[in-house]
Amino acid sequence: MIEMFDVWKTYPNGTSALKGVNIRIEKGEFVYVVGPSGAGKSTFIKLMYREEKPSKGQIFLGGFNVSRIKERQIPTVRRSIGVVFQDFKLLPTLTVFENVAFAMEVIESNPKQIKPRVMDVLGLVKLKHKAKMLPNELSGGEQQRVALARALVNNPGIIIADEPTGNLDPETSWEIMKLFEEINQRGTTVVMATHNREIVNTMRKRVIAIEAGQIARDEQRGEYGYED
Amino acid sequence: MKIRTLGRHVREGVKNLGRNGWMSFASISAVTFTLFILGVFLVLAMNVNFFAQSVEKQVEIRVFMADLTTKENLQQFEQDVRALDKVESVQFISKDEGLKQFRESMGDKAYLFDGLEKGNPLPDAFVVKAKMPQDTAVLAAQIKQMKNVRSLNYGEGTVEKLFAATDTVRNVGIGFIIGLGFTAMFLIANTIKLTIVARRREIEIMKLVGATNWFIRWPFFVEGLLMGITGALIPIVILGVGYYYLLDAIKSSFEATQLFTLLPLFPLVYQVALALLAIGAFIGIWGSLVSVRRFLRV
Numbered sequence: 401m402i403e404m405f406d407v408w409k410t411y412p413n414g415t416s417a418l419k420g421v422n423i424r425i426e427k428g429e430f431v432y433v434v435g436p437s438g439a440g441k442s443t444f445i446k447l448m449y450r451e452e453k454p455s456k457g458q459i460f461l462g463g464f465n466v467s468r469i470k471e472r473q474i475p476t477v478r479r480s481i482g483v484v485f486q487d488f489k490l491l492p493t494l495t496v497f498e499n500v501a502f503a504m505e506v507i508e509s510n511p512k513q514i515k516p517r518v519m520d521v522l523g524l525v526k527l528k529h530k531a532k533m534l535p536n537e538l539s540g541g542e543q544q545r546v547a548l549a550r551a552l553v554n555n556p557g558i559i560i561a562d563e564p565t566g567n568l569d570p571e572t573s574w575e576i577m578k579l580f581e582e583i584n585q586r587g588t589t590v591v592m593a594t595h596n597r598e599i600v601n602t603m604r605k606r607v608i609a610i611e612a613g614q615i616a617r618d619e620q621r622g623e624y625g626y627e628d
Numbered sequence: 629m630k631i632r633t634l635g636r637h638v639r640e641g642v643k644n645l646g647r648n649g650w651m652s653f654a655s656i657s658a659v660t661f662t663l664f665i666l667g668v669f670l671v672l673a674m675n676v677n678f679f680a681q682s683v684e685k686q687v688e689i690r691v692f693m694a695d696l697t698t699k700e701n702l703q704q705f706e707q708d709v710r711a712l713d714k715v716e717s718v719q720f721i722s723k724d725e726g727l728k729q730f731r732e733s734m735g736d737k738a739y740l741f742d743g744l745e746k747g748n749p750l751p752d753a754f755v756v757k758a759k760m761p762q763d764t765a766v767l768a769a770q771i772k773q774m775k776n777v778r779s780l781n782y783g784e785g786t787v788e789k790l791f792a793a794t795d796t797v798r799n800v801g802i803g804f805i806i807g808l809g810f811t812a813m814f815l816i817a818n819t820i821k822l823t824i825v826a827r828r829r830e831i832e833i834m835k836l837v838g839a840t841n842w843f844i845r846w847p848f849f850v851e852g853l854l855m856g857i858t859g860a861l862i863p864i865v866i867l868g869v870g871y872y873y874l875l876d877a878i879k880s881s882f883e884a885t886q887l888f889t890l891l892p893l894f895p896l897v898y899q900v901a902l903a904l905l906a907i908g909a910f911i912g913i914w915g916s917l918v919s920v921r922r923f924l925r926v
Contacts, residue, residue, distance in 0.1 A: 449836070472840070472841070475838040475839060475840045475841075476838070477838075478835075478836065478837065478838035479837075479838035483836050483837075489829065489832070489833055489836070491829065491830055491833065493647075502833070502834075502837075503837040505636065506834050506837055506838070506839040506843060507837065507838050507839065508630060508633055508843070511632070550837070554837070554838070
């Protein structure tokens with residue numbers, strides 16, 4: 401569960417990104433975050449995995465008060481969240497398998513469990529057969545699937561995605577969306593910032609629209625609502 | 629931290645050295661170069677210090693006793709001087725012995741003093757050495773106050789100048805060593821910073837999937853340590869071999885005179901090696917940790 405109470409964010413340069421946001425996202429929900437560029441979507445997302453700290457207000461995420469935690473507790477919070485980005489953020493020198501295993505090594509998982517678990521999630525994103533390839537030998541959609549596998553490998557309760565289909569063609573985007581849907585069906589909360597009108601309007605979910613740093617709209621089975 | 633994780637950090641550190649081969653080479657060269665200069669200065673400074681010490685050790689106080697001081701009083705005086713805490717040694721030179729020494733110092737003109745044995749005009753004397761040569765003047769002042777002392781002599785004026793000179797040499801040496809040390813640190817920090825910039829993405833991903841800061845730092849720590857130590861080994865070998873041949877050359881050309889004594893090869897080489905290794909390791913670790921700090925704030 402994610403909750404925000406009267407959250408404000410002003411950057412050091414004076415930009416006010418969020419102005420009094422209140423939100424409650426239940427466990428197992430699938431939420432789109434939409435809105436014009438520069439309206440505060442990215443800030444909203446970054447506050448959840450504590451890349452940014454709110455200037456004012458409280459944020460609760462899976463039992464942590466993210467707005468209050470100490471620097472050294474951040475890793476603990478991050479281990480309960482999987483993040484996916486528009487640019488995939490894969491390590492180019494590591495193979496597909498190694499990229500996914502990396503996320504387990506880094507949190508000091510038992511090495512015996514790494515291989516079976518990595519193969520498991522690679523099976524989920526249907527890339528088992530490309531485990532030994534390097535990221536630049538894969539298509540964009542495949543790379544995003546590797547990134548998704550990496551986000552999932554440590555069994556997080558929440559997946560946060562910042563424009564995961566932003567760099568993909570429509571057909572590949574749908575493949576990725578189906579994976580997100582499948583992950584959500586298994587009980588994982590999904591929060592996704594997106595500009596993809598077609599997807600939001602077709603795969604109907606809760607829509608939170610952020611405009612000028614405030615929540616303009618919050619509807620179940622909502623529409624995209626912007627003419628891009 | 630688990631042992632297995634430590635193994636991973638060491639592997640990663642070594643792998644990164646190879647992966648950024650040229651940058652590592654540049655860093656190690658920077659360490660090698662600066663530590664070599666530092667080592668030369670260290671050897672120089674230690675020898676200057678050794679020379680200064682041997683000169684300083686020759687400083688002594690000659691205390692001349694008043695005429696007709698009784699044997700008991702002489703003994704009492706010697707005890708009292710020994711009891712002073714700045715005193716290293718006290719040596720008694722009786723008037724007869726003083727005359728003998730004096731005649732010897734005159735060489736072939738010694739006959740001029742024939743017959744003086746009966747009415748020896750020389751006083752009984754003591755030679756006093758201070759534990760710390762720099763304390764000589766203070767000690768001399770203390771002794772001057774004591775009973776039965778007629779006069780004393782420790783080369784007043786000359787001694788102070790000598791100490792001022794040796795102190796200057798020491799301080800300049802230390803200043804140079806500190807300055808060079810900082811230059812080396814700066815160079816390493818800079819080179820490691822470049823290797824880290826290249827691995828920025830890796831650090832970012834590690835942070836995002838929940839690695840602790842120390843988990844991220846360790847491989848860099850290992851890498852810096854290895855660079856510092858490798859960089860120190862080369863100058864240690866060069867300095868050791870170079871000094872050996874220098875000693876050899878000096879020995880054959882100055883053997884007779886004994887004018888020019890340098891510190892022996894051992895333990896000097898050990899000391900310099902230890903110092904360079906410690907400095908190399910320290911600046912390597914420091915450089916890598918300082919550079920990585922900036923990238924941990926994701």
